[in-house]
Amino acid sequence: MVGKMKKCGVYSVALVLLASVVFTGWSARASAATPITSDFRSLQASQIVGEMGAGWNLGNQLEATSNGTPSETAWGNPMVTPELIKKVKAAGFKTIRIPVSYLNNIGSASDYTVNAAWLNRVKTVVDYAYNEGLYVVINIHGDGYNSVQGGWLLVNSGNQTAIKQKVQRVWQQISNKFVNYDERLIFESMNEVFDGTYGNPNAAYYANLNAYNQIFVDTVRQTSGNNSARWLLIPGWNTNIDYTAGNYGFVLPTDTYRSSTIPGSEKRIMISAHYYSPWDFAGEESGTITQWGASATNPAKKSTWGQEDYLNSQFQSMYNKFVAQGYPVVIGEFGSIDKTAYDSSNNVYRAAYAKAVTAMAKKYKAVPIYWDNGYNGQHGFALFNRTNNAITQQGIINAIMQGMQ
Numbered sequence: 001m002v003g004k005m006k007k008c009g010v011y012s013v014a015l016v017l018l019a020s021v022v023f024t025g026w027s028a029r030a031s032a033a034t035p036i037t038s039d040f041r042s043l044q045a046s047q048i049v050g051e052m053g054a055g056w057n058l059g060n061q062l063e064a065t066s067n068g069t070p071s072e073t074a075w076g077n078p079m080v081t082p083e084l085i086k087k088v089k090a091a092g093f094k095t096i097r098i099p100v101s102y103l104n105n106i107g108s109a110s111d112y113t114v115n116a117a118w119l120n121r122v123k124t125v126v127d128y129a130y131n132e133g134l135y136v137v138i139n140i141h142g143d144g145y146n147s148v149q150g151g152w153l154l155v156n157s158g159n160q161t162a163i164k165q166k167v168q169r170v171w172q173q174i175s176n177k178f179v180n181y182d183e184r185l186i187f188e189s190m191n192e193v194f195d196g197t198y199g200n201p202n203a204a205y206y207a208n209l210n211a212y213n214q215i216f217v218d219t220v221r222q223t224s225g226n227n228s229a230r231w232l233l234i235p236g237w238n239t240n241i242d243y244t245a246g247n248y249g250f251v252l253p254t255d256t257y258r259s260s261t262i263p264g265s266e267k268r269i270m271i272s273a274h275y276y277s278p279w280d281f282a283g284e285e286s287g288t289i290t291q292w293g294a295s296a297t298n299p300a301k302k303s304t305w306g307q308e309d310y311l312n313s314q315f316q317s318m319y320n321k322f323v324a325q326g327y328p329v330v331i332g333e334f335g336s337i338d339k340t341a342y343d344s345s346n347n348v349y350r351a352a353y354a355k356a357v358t359a360m361a362k363k364y365k366a367v368p369i370y371w372d373n374g375y376n377g378q379h380g381f382a383l384f385n386r387t388n389n390a391i392t393q394q395g396i397i398n399a400i401m402q403g404m405q
Helices: 045-051 081-091 114-130 160-177 203-222 240-243 308-321 348-364 394-401
Strands: 055-057 095-098 137-140 185-187 233-234 269-275 329-334 364-372
Touching: 045 137, 045 364, 045 394, 081 114, 095 114, 095 364, 095 394, 114 137, 137 160, 160 185, 160 203, 203 233, 233 329, 240 269, 240 308, 308 348, 308 364, 329 348, 348 364, 364 394
Parallel strands: 055 095, 055 364, 095 137, 137 185, 185 233, 233 269, 269 329, 329 364
Antiparallel strands: none
């Protein structure tokens, strides 16, 4: 989420046929074909959604940046430790989403070589979760923000040919790094990519986003091995539910190069969306709206929209458009900020909101992944203290786990 980057706050900041020049030199760089490993399980949509359970975001860590260069501690969090991940697992979470920015850690054209030390650190943090038996989601996160220094994955940029080459090369390197990981590792192409303008998407820019998704799928698949059968997570415009499920230009990528071992009736594509509605409760840094849902006691502190009926309609639209067609939905981010400084009862409603979102995800067979930015205190999203690994919001964690029952 663009609006959750800094540790202390929340602020808002058609399938395209690609010319062959985009992929010039690809085959020379691709790894040799490798077989699918024996430990890789071919799970159907309902199976993998069931196993992924409720998830948690390791936010404001590997996507944190300083002057255009990713830096794990740049936004006030300590280095990620295995102990933190073990605590998250013990709390009941089964999936960890690890946002990753690359930015200035990508070299110049045409090789676009990713800094080896950075990719190794990404692998180390992935292994903390993967080795605990958890599902892990990794992506290219902040590179698609117009508001981030060094951002390049920009749908509104004039140099789309170079961007497409860069997407292809970076995902090729990431894919080769993780080719032997089993089905519990999921790649997500990008995060909240749009032109920075709220409102109906620009059709030409949406076509660029669709092109990035298609390059991502083709590139990952052609690195072969487990990547030929791995589940891949695809976002629409700004991971917005309306602009993904509605008739605004989203195009599902084709999966031409996937393994022939996957039955033709099954998918290996997931759809990504985020949920922070109503924003005046979930993310707006003011004390005006601090309550949510049917249990709210003060109408003046409750938003005029975005309650249970709206939540239901949003998740139902994703179900009808995608889940019913065999494409699982992942609510890759959801949550609400701490406003107890304005209303001492706020955490009661944060828990009610978390339970409702989680329960609705379960109802509509989606995977809910809570956004945790590591910041405890006013306007923070954190559930844990990353310095001492203590749980700071047991009530919200309880609510998430109750919603999954």
